[in-house]
Amino acid sequence: MTEFSVRIKALGCRTNLYEADAIASAFTRAGCRITEGNDWDAAVLVSCSVTAEADRKSRQIVRRFRRASPEGLVVATGCWAQGISYDEAKALGVDLLVGNRRKDEVVPLVMETLRGGVPHGVMETVATSSRWESLFLDRPSLTTRAFLKVQDGCDHFCSYCIIPFLRGKPVSRPLDDLEREVRSVVESGCPEIVLTGVHLGLYGREGGPGLADLLRAVGAIDGVKRIRFGSLEPFSVGDDLLDAMAEIESFCPHLHLPLQSGDDRVLNAMGRGHTADEYLSLLDRIKSAMGEDVHISTDILVGFPGEDDLAFANTLSVLELGGIGRIHSFPYSPRKGTKAASLPDRPPKSIAEERCKTVIEKGRELLDRYVSRWVGKEELLLIEEVSEGRVSGYTPHFIRLSALGCGKVDGIVRCRIADMVDGELRGEVISP
Numbered sequence: 001m002t003e004f005s006v007r008i009k010a011l012g013c014r015t016n017l018y019e020a021d022a023i024a025s026a027f028t029r030a031g032c033r034i035t036e037g038n039d040w041d042a043a044v045l046v047s048c049s050v051t052a053e054a055d056r057k058s059r060q061i062v063r064r065f066r067r068a069s070p071e072g073l074v075v076a077t078g079c080w081a082q083g084i085s086y087d088e089a090k091a092l093g094v095d096l097l098v099g100n101r102r103k104d105e106v107v108p109l110v111m112e113t114l115r116g117g118v119p120h121g122v123m124e125t126v127a128t129s130s131r132w133e134s135l136f137l138d139r140p141s142l143t144t145r146a147f148l149k150v151q152d153g154c155d156h157f158c159s160y161c162i163i164p165f166l167r168g169k170p171v172s173r174p175l176d177d178l179e180r181e182v183r184s185v186v187e188s189g190c191p192e193i194v195l196t197g198v199h200l201g202l203y204g205r206e207g208g209p210g211l212a213d214l215l216r217a218v219g220a221i222d223g224v225k226r227i228r229f230g231s232l233e234p235f236s237v238g239d240d241l242l243d244a245m246a247e248i249e250s251f252c253p254h255l256h257l258p259l260q261s262g263d264d265r266v267l268n269a270m271g272r273g274h275t276a277d278e279y280l281s282l283l284d285r286i287k288s289a290m291g292e293d294v295h296i297s298t299d300i301l302v303g304f305p306g307e308d309d310l311a312f313a314n315t316l317s318v319l320e321l322g323g324i325g326r327i328h329s330f331p332y333s334p335r336k337g338t339k340a341a342s343l344p345d346r347p348p349k350s351i352a353e354e355r356c357k358t359v360i361e362k363g364r365e366l367l368d369r370y371v372s373r374w375v376g377k378e379e380l381l382l383i384e385e386v387s388e389g390r391v392s393g394y395t396p397h398f399i400r401l402s403a404l405g406c407g408k409v410d411g412i413v414r415c416r417i418a419d420m421v422d423g424e425l426r427g428e429v430i431s432p
């Protein structure tokens with residue numbers, strides 16, 4: 001029997017999406033119903049704090065929950081929740097504040113409170129915690145792709161980034177626990193696994209199996225048709241990992257490697273731990289291991305303190321030289337408590353916005369150039385949607401493809417590519 005209705009909302013990164021999905025799985029196991037409407041007994045926000053804008057959105061969603069149901073139980077967890085005080089949470093209408101590393105306690109705390117207990121949140125200092133929160137996803141909310149968290153925390157402390165303060169020190173998921181989850185997700189019918197983490201490249205640094213071992217283990221599980229990585233920091237890609245990515249057939253030839261800036265002076269001020277040339281050499285190593293067609297996507301942070309016209313031009317040049325495909329660009333926003341917040345020479349907001357637009361424009365041009373190499377060739381499509389005589393989804397290189405023909409969601413079909421429009425491929429199904 002359904003005991004309570006619960007609404008769950010995630011903001012931010014893929015790690016948050018996993019956590020929200022896994023919390024939903026735990027509520028379902030506890031006999032609750034997940035709702036998208038306002039008919040909830042409890043609403044849970046898995047919040048984000050990566051930018052000031054993410055903080056604002058987190059506050060806004062909490063207020064919306066409160067307005068939608070003055071009597072309902074409002075729960076906040078995730079990075080923004082980790083950074084606020086109980087008093088601030090209470091003033092915004094949060095009943096339960098649950099810290100990072102404690103999200104596996106959301107369900108018991110909510111059940112206890114809804115059954116008449118007094119709300120009491122749990123927080124801890126993530127900086128010293130080695131706890132792996134034992135979340136477990138039975139089935140993902142997307143039917144074709146599951147984001148699975150294998151790592152949490154970061155101690156790299158890039159000078160602009162608030163995340164190490166909120167996610168705490170690096171911890172890795174036990175491999176056998178992940179293998180059980182992969183099997184469960186595959187049995188639910190999901191063919192594609194995306195391994196995610198706050199700083200994925202740190203997987204296994206505390207000892208035990210590393211990311212290459214983990215990839216080989218997941219690659220050996222029956223029914224996993226595609227494996228991808230979430231974002232991977234460029235300074236964490238070693239030869240063993242490159243070998244594993246090249247040798248595992250189901251590993252898709254697409255890597256998201258955040259560059260942030262292509263200027264050495266700015267990279268140094270950001271504390272990224274690599275130069276522009278080192279980034280480009282890494283791309284060469286990746287291309288020799290995985291083939292010239294590997295898709296490299298990236299993030300660019302514009303308007304960082306000290307970024308002058310020359311530094312910005314260097315960034316555009318590295319994007320061009322690297323043969324990058326998809327690009328995400330964000331204007332820098334100072335985060336209180338980070339080293340960069342006190343750095344001088346921050347470009348004016350108008351210039352940062354202008355540069356952001358320029359990078360987005362450059363991104364469109366580079367993506368078109370990258371994607372057009374498939375016109376006239378054949379590609380495999382994992383079908384995510386079927387509609388009006390067309391099937392659509394993504395190729396192994398993570399390019400969107402829409403093709404005339406039929407097939408079933410979750411199936412993989414071979415397509416001939418006829419055309420490219422706005423960074424997306426068009427074609428027809430030639431064999432099931």
Ligand code: SF4
Pocket residue numbers: 154155156157158161162163164198199233
């Ligand atoms: S590697 Fe840098 S950008 Fe990524 S989470 Fe750690 S500090 Fe933040």
